[in-house]
Amino acid sequence: LQARAVMDSGALVNDGIIIALVQERIAQPDCAQGFLFDGFPRTIAQADAMKAAGVRLDHVLEIDVPFDAIIERMGGRRSHPASGRTYHVRFNPP
Structure with a gap:
């Protein structure tokens, strides 16, 4: 709901909200065997925040x-x- 309000106002959703949404999503049962991000993280700050939040990535593919x-x-x-x-x-x- 917080992200929706920010998006509806036309503003960008801050990294804190994004990281919380990602953590919530990857905690779902269908992500237990793994997950794939497309276009995320977009910045070093987002990658650092994911690392600080304990999200471990096994592989990264850059095209x-x-x-x-x-x-x-x-x-x-x-x-x-x-x-x-x-x-x-x-x-x-x-």
């Missing part, structure tokens, strides 16, 4: 993408507000 490829992927993104559907002008056209 290095050339900057121009990132620009092409992000620059081609489109969305249809009425349906909420997302598109890409090259990879997933409307």
Whole structure:
């Protein structure tokens, strides 16, 4: 609820709230055999907070993408507000 209120206000959810949400989620039974983060942690501070919270990671995979490829992927993104559907002008056209 705290995170929802922050997001609804248009602000970014702080690391403390994010870490608490992650801890709560990975404590669920379906994560007992492991879990996968996608795009998290995004900062050194978040990684340090996870470590301080006792969350142990066995492996980390970093995918290095050339900057121009990132620009092409992000620059081609489109969305249809009425349906909420997302598109890409090259990879997933409307």
